[in-house]
Amino acid sequence: MSDIELSGITKTYPRGAAPAVRDVSLTVADGEFFVLLGPSGCGKTTLLRAIAGLEHPDAGTIRLGDRDVTGSAPRQRDLAMVFQGYAVFPHLTVYDNIGFGLSMRHEPKAEIDARVREAAGLLQLDDLLERYPSALSGGQRQRVAVARAIAVRPSVLLMDEPLSNLDALLRLTFRSDLKQLAKELNTTIVYVTHDQVEALSLGDRIAVMRAGEIVQCGTPMEVYDRPATRFVGAFIGTPPMNFLPVTISRDGGRAVGRLGEHAIRVPDWISGDTVLAGIRAENLAASTTEVPDAMPGRVRVVEPLGSQLLVTVAVGSEIVKLLTPNDFPAADDQRLWMTVADDKVRWFSPDDERELTEERATSAV
Ligand SMILES: Nc1ncnc2c1ncn2[C@@H]1O[C@H](COP(=O)(O)OP(=O)(O)OP(=O)(O)O)[C@@H](O)[C@H]1O
Ligand SMILES: [Mg+2]
Known part of the structure; x- marks a missing residue:
C-alpha cells in the first residue's frame, strides 16, 4: 500500500x-x-519536499502506507522525485542518467536496459541515449529527469512542474502518455503544477492551494463546476469564471435580483441584500438581436481562439467574458443580449467570497 496521509x-x-x-x-x-x-x-x-523528506515540517505528521515517515530520511521512503528545474547528472550520458537509480540498486543489466529503453521511448529520448546533458536542450534535459524517475518504478512518484520546459505539442502527447503510464504502473503520484489545464487533464483529484493552505480538494469536475471560493473559480478555467455583483430586494418571500438595470433570477434561499453571481463563460448564450429578459451588454474585444471566439462584453460597469462558436457575428461596440440557465449560476458571498449553497444557508438558520 502506498497511500499518503498528511496531517497538520x-x-x-x-x-x-x-x-x-x-x-x-x-x-x-x-x-x-x-x-x-x-x-x-x-x-x-x-x-512536495516535505513528503519527500527533503524539508522537515515544524508540525504535523506524514504517513506513507502503514509507516509514519515524519522523521525518516528521503531514501527510506521508497519514492522518486522529479525536481522543479530538472537536476540531471552532467557527467553521465542520457542512458546512464535514466538508469542511475536502478544501478544504485544493483539491478541486473538486462533489466536496467529494458527499463531505460522503455522510459526513453515514452519520453521520446531514444535517439539521444549516448549524449551528455550539455548537448541537450532544456526540454530534453527535463525529459531525462522524468524518465529517470519513472524507470525506478517507485511506489510513490513526486513531480514538480515536470513539463514546464516542453513545447506545447510535446506537453500534450506526454500528458496523455503519463496518465496512461500512471494507471499501468499503479504508482501513487503527487504532481505539482501552476497550470490549471494540466491539473484538470491529469488529476484524479486536485488540491487547490493559496498562500500555504488548501482552499479546495476535489475531482477536476468538482473544482471546475463547484468552486468553493471566488479564488478557485477565477484560477481554474480559461477564461476565469465571471463574477457579477447582484443587489437583492424582497417582494414578500421572493428575492428579486438586479444587475444594474437588469433583472436576474436569484434563488429565494439567498439572504442578505447583495450576492456575487459566478458564471462560466461557456454558460452564457449570446445573441446579437434583442431577447426578452436577457442581460444587455456591449462588445469590447473579440479574440478568435480557433474553434471559439472569446468575447469581452461590458455590462454596465462590469466586464463579462463569454465563449461563442467561431462563426458568431460579434463585432466591436456591438450590442449583445446574454442569457444563462438558472442551474448554471453559482452564488458567492460578497464578504468572504465563499460559495453559498442552499444546504449551508438552511443549516445556518
Ligand atoms: N529556502 C527558503 N527560504 C525561505 N523562504 C523560502 C524558501 N523556499 C521557499 N520559500 C518561500 O516559501 C513560499 C513557498 O515557496 P514554494 O517554493 O513552496 O512555492 P511554489 O508554490 O512551489 O511556487 P512556484 O510555483 O513558484 O514554484 C514562498 O513564499 C517562498 O518565497
Ligand atoms: Mg515550486
Missing part, C-alpha cells in the same frame, strides 16, 4: 515571515494521481 503540516522557513505551508492535511489514495495546483509561491514545492 506546517513549515516556516528560517527567515520567512509567514508559513510557506500552513496546517495542511490531505490523503492521497494508493495509485491515485493527485495534483497540487496553485499560483507561484503558494507552497507547492515546500509541501
Whole structure:
C-alpha cells in the first residue's frame, strides 16, 4: 500500500515571515494521481519536499502506507522525485542518467536496459541515449529527469512542474502518455503544477492551494463546476469564471435580483441584500438581436481562439467574458443580449467570497 496521509503540516522557513505551508492535511489514495495546483509561491514545492523528506515540517505528521515517515530520511521512503528545474547528472550520458537509480540498486543489466529503453521511448529520448546533458536542450534535459524517475518504478512518484520546459505539442502527447503510464504502473503520484489545464487533464483529484493552505480538494469536475471560493473559480478555467455583483430586494418571500438595470433570477434561499453571481463563460448564450429578459451588454474585444471566439462584453460597469462558436457575428461596440440557465449560476458571498449553497444557508438558520 502506498497511500499518503498528511496531517497538520506546517513549515516556516528560517527567515520567512509567514508559513510557506500552513496546517495542511490531505490523503492521497494508493495509485491515485493527485495534483497540487496553485499560483507561484503558494507552497507547492515546500509541501512536495516535505513528503519527500527533503524539508522537515515544524508540525504535523506524514504517513506513507502503514509507516509514519515524519522523521525518516528521503531514501527510506521508497519514492522518486522529479525536481522543479530538472537536476540531471552532467557527467553521465542520457542512458546512464535514466538508469542511475536502478544501478544504485544493483539491478541486473538486462533489466536496467529494458527499463531505460522503455522510459526513453515514452519520453521520446531514444535517439539521444549516448549524449551528455550539455548537448541537450532544456526540454530534453527535463525529459531525462522524468524518465529517470519513472524507470525506478517507485511506489510513490513526486513531480514538480515536470513539463514546464516542453513545447506545447510535446506537453500534450506526454500528458496523455503519463496518465496512461500512471494507471499501468499503479504508482501513487503527487504532481505539482501552476497550470490549471494540466491539473484538470491529469488529476484524479486536485488540491487547490493559496498562500500555504488548501482552499479546495476535489475531482477536476468538482473544482471546475463547484468552486468553493471566488479564488478557485477565477484560477481554474480559461477564461476565469465571471463574477457579477447582484443587489437583492424582497417582494414578500421572493428575492428579486438586479444587475444594474437588469433583472436576474436569484434563488429565494439567498439572504442578505447583495450576492456575487459566478458564471462560466461557456454558460452564457449570446445573441446579437434583442431577447426578452436577457442581460444587455456591449462588445469590447473579440479574440478568435480557433474553434471559439472569446468575447469581452461590458455590462454596465462590469466586464463579462463569454465563449461563442467561431462563426458568431460579434463585432466591436456591438450590442449583445446574454442569457444563462438558472442551474448554471453559482452564488458567492460578497464578504468572504465563499460559495453559498442552499444546504449551508438552511443549516445556518
Ligand atoms: N529556502 C527558503 N527560504 C525561505 N523562504 C523560502 C524558501 N523556499 C521557499 N520559500 C518561500 O516559501 C513560499 C513557498 O515557496 P514554494 O517554493 O513552496 O512555492 P511554489 O508554490 O512551489 O511556487 P512556484 O510555483 O513558484 O514554484 C514562498 O513564499 C517562498 O518565497
Ligand atoms: Mg515550486
